[in-house]
Amino acid sequence: MKVGLLNSPAAPLTPYWAAYLKELGVPTQTPALGDAEALALGAQSLPGESPVVQLALGRILALDRVDAALLPEWPAVAGDAWGEALSELLPRRISGLPILLPVPERTGELDALEAQAAALGLRLSQNPGGVRLALERVRLLAQPARTDLPALSRASRTTVAVIGPRPLLQEPVLAAGLRPALEALDFYPVFSYEVPHADALRRAERMEQAHKVPAGERELFGAASLLAGKGAVTGLVFVAPARDGATQAALQRIADKLHKPALHLTLDTPGADGPQAAWPELDAFAERLASGGRVRPANSPASDGESGA
Template identity: 75%
Template sequence: MMKVGLLPAPAAPLSPYWAAYLRELGLTPEAPALSDAEALALGAQSLPGEAPTVQLALGRVLALDRVDAAVLPEWPAVRGDAWGEALTELLPRRISGLPTLLPVPERVQDLTELETQAAGLGLRVAQNPGGVRLALERVRPLAQPRAVELPLLTRASRATVAVIGPRPLLMEEVLAGGLRPALEALGLHPVFSYEVPYPEARRRAERLEGFGQMPAGERELFGAASLLAGKGAVAGLLLVSPARDGATRAALGRLAAGLHKPALLLDLDAGEREWPELEAFRDRLTLGARGRDTAPASPRAPGGAE
């Protein structure tokens, strides 16, 4: 039986499913032996020119102690996002000596397809068909998405700002942990795109021009932004991209071009705690300034009030 690592993935709704599944197969999933900050530093040393999300993922792989394979939940990719589309293929090309990287779905799209992929993973790491069938039955309840309600959009004496960005960035404390406190210190009430119920974001994205050609990550970002921008309580939108991630930056630029409310594009690098441009943006929202930030032209994404 293989020795398997499972990377932490706060942004992946199915993380508890994969952890439980590996345990049901008789495995003890190995976790990285370093803290997130240490893993990030290790990844940044190895791939200094890449986005912090990529650096963190690599650092966590490098921090696994002598495993045969590492299970990584997939990322929701945007257009032109090579890392999001093929992280487990690109990392071994850039860094030698990595364990076998096994991608798994990060969200339920179809239970049958999920269990087909889970069965393939189980046979590869445990080589016990009977055990795989039993494990799939036992963890099936964990595949059901957890019900999530739309967060409160108002807070006394504060302007509400929707914070739109990829989950692998915004849900990692070591990467984006300083953003919420910075916004609150400016007297703003931030509502993050990952807090929006995914079914609602997807339904909203289905209304957008070009929906059929949008990759999964772009649908999620555009849907959450359109939904939140349509709420009267939301004064403006902060569109957050990982530093050195041109594909996500371009996707958010396309999104900004179709909004009818003030928007600010912000690159976020690991460890940042202060963003001078946020104060001016706060003033635009609280003093009633109008207009929008410059962004590349693109098909419009609905963002008017409902």
């Protein structure tokens, strides 16, 4: 059985799964197209869905003659059908896809990860002894890298926290234009995915009935709350995929809980010129922060996601 690896830069466990399948002797293949071409393919097939879904589909379609593909399971927000069951929904919408095998995209509990990896390995290789040996050999790759909170200030620039799902913000083919657009206005952006994951989850424990909140929403709240609590951070920029009402609603709920100036942006599927690189509302937000948060952007009413200063 040949297995496709999608190699998302937003999935820290990608090297783990690649090494694990190699140890099992399972042949693998990566998409035959670059990310921009794969995204265009996915957008053509599912034009009404978010760019995150389109990119995942495009990478699957760009696999050549594989029997199955490993699909990272992204943490979902409330009401996010795609995030909760991407591997089940895609074959219902697109015929002829390989078998989609959902796998964790990052390490949680090591025992739980290895249990899932063992089940996958047995399905692919039918070799219990080989599975045990392979798990031992790749165990170090499952250890999360140690990270620290990035620097929160830079001389002569205004620090803003940029909050959004990792499968959106960490994909250059989708979000490459965002940082330059912010820096052009003398913003210093700190992205939510740069917050150590464990720190974000600890902060999320402050949510009311946190155990009932979906994992993706907890992660986003934890990162946003931690950054909003830093004096160097003057404002919050929430970024959701276009045509993703669940994520947009989740980010609005998070913004409503915090007390710094906030702006909501959507990031759409790239056009012929590449990733989206212009958001007119950023100019008004920069003006607002420069005036101490007192001026509300003319084209961004309070109900559109501005929280109080």
